[in-house]
Amino acid sequence: MISRSRPAIFVTSPVFRQPAWGSNHPLAIPRQTAMLDLCEMLGWMPAGDLRPTRAASDQTLLRFHHADYLSAFKKACNDGKVSRDVRELYHIGTMENPIFPGLFERAATTVGGSILAAECALRGEIAYHPSGGTHHGRPDKASGFCYFNDPVFAILTLLDGGIGKVLYVDLDAHHGDGVQDAFAKDARVMTVSIHEENRWPYSGALDDRGAGTHARNIPVPKGFNDSELAYLMDEAVMPLAIDFQPEAVVITCGADALSGDPLSGMELSNGALWQAVEALVGLSMVSVVLGGGGYNPWTVARCWAGLWGVLSGRELPTVLPHNIQAMLRGLESDLVDEDEVEQAWITVLKDEPNTGLVREHIKVNVKAILS
Numbered sequence: 191m192i193s194r195s196r197p198a199i200f201v202t203s204p205v206f207r208q209p210a211w212g213s214n215h216p217l218a219i220p221r222q223t224a225m226l227d228l229c230e231m232l233g234w235m236p237a238g239d240l241r242p243t244r245a246a247s248d249q250t251l252l253r254f255h256h257a258d259y260l261s262a263f264k265k266a267c268n269d270g271k272v273s274r275d276v277r278e279l280y281h282i283g284t285m286e287n288p289i290f291p292g293l294f295e296r297a298a299t300t301v302g303g304s305i306l307a308a309e310c311a312l313r314g315e316i317a318y319h320p321s322g323g324t325h326h327g328r329p330d331k332a333s334g335f336c337y338f339n340d341p342v343f344a345i346l347t348l349l350d351g352g353i354g355k356v357l358y359v360d361l362d363a364h365h366g367d368g369v370q371d372a373f374a375k376d377a378r379v380m381t382v383s384i385h386e387e388n389r390w391p392y393s394g395a396l397d398d399r400g401a402g403t404h405a406r407n408i409p410v411p412k413g414f415n416d417s418e419l420a421y422l423m424d425e426a427v428m429p430l431a432i433d434f435q436p437e438a439v440v441i442t443c444g445a446d447a448l449s450g451d452p453l454s455g456m457e458l459s460n461g462a463l464w465q466a467v468e469a470l471v472g473l474s475m476v477s478v479v480l481g482g483g484g485y486n487p488w489t490v491a492r493c494w495a496g497l498w499g500v501l502s503g504r505e506l507p508t509v510l511p512h513n514i515q516a517m518l519r520g521l522e523s524d525l526v527d528e529d530e531v532e533q534a535w536i537t538v539l540k541d542e543p544n545t546g547l548v549r550e551h552i553k554v555n556v557k558a559i560l561s
Contacts, residue, residue, distance in 0.1 A: 229392030245298035245503035267294035304340035308347035323482030357436035362444025363454035365394030374400035416462035445481025459541035488535035
């Protein structure tokens with residue numbers, strides 16, 4: 191359980207409310223604005239809990255990202271277009287990683303937020319930065335909707351602050367490849383990723399331990415349920431963590447692992463994710479919690495708002511107030527048909543648990559992970 195003696199803080203910026211991603215993109219949905227609106231309408235955003243962030247400087251970004259990539263990315267954002275050579279070399283200006291107004295400031299502010307979150311965590315605060323979690327970003331190119339890799343900067347900040355061992359746990363439906371590769375040869379960092387098997391980026395196989403020995407990957411089948419996540423946490427993740435003895439924990443809590451997400455076949459409830467994050471935060475007095483993927487605005491907004499309520503020790507409403515229901519009812523998504531919107535996504539914050547059998551496939555994977 192989270193120690194309530196530790197205050198929780200929420201890292202944010204007006205940048206994350208600005209329109210983004212243009213049109214015809216999986217992230218061109220009001221997930222950040224809906225989540226922020228939901229928190230504010232519940233009265234969960236007092237000024238004392240908020241930590242405003244700013245964009246990371248070029249000098250800071252160059253600590254991980256290559257100078258030629260940064261220069262090309264800035265020029266593309268300023269010009270609003272890219273040449274074919276730049277598109278092919280750096281993977282920007284594509285359908286996957288489009289150029290849109292305000293992109294550079296948004297991406298750099300996401301990194302600034304994760305650095306600030308780590309600094310707050312070093313002061314003993316549970317640091318929550320739901321706009322972070324761009325875990326696919328590469329030093330020399332964009333990847334998977336991620337232009338920079340903010341979890342990497344959170345971990346580097348913790349190491350700079352004197353932390354000897356950092357545990358990174360990725361609960362996103364997609365493998366946390368960029369973070370794993372960034373620290374593959376650094377024994378101070380253990381990365382653990384639970385993600386859907388045979389899902390983009392098609393990495394993170396069960397036997398993938400990176401270039402060193404401190405990476406663990408747990409690919410899970412479609413239909414992955416709450417009971418199976420609890421089993422993995424109890425039988426694999428927590429034993430690995432306890433054996434590693436981390437001095438700090440960084441968590442990417444993607445909401446695309448939830449039932450109803452159009453880019454995942456996993457079927458978790460938001461309560462199962464909250465419980466997993468609580469257990470991980472309880473491992474260390476230095477904790478950073480980031481967002482990640484999520485492509486259903488109703489499930490994302492409720493998941494991340496509820497996670498903030500859990501981390502900050504607030505009482506969760508049984509039924510959402512009418513003004514919040516009206517806000518949620520007004521959301522739209524091209525990826526979710528109107529008749530697929532469940533009533534519970536409008537009326538309640540916490541999902542009904544999705545318990546079930548723990549499949550033998552999961553049990554076999556646990557044995558392999560611990561070997």
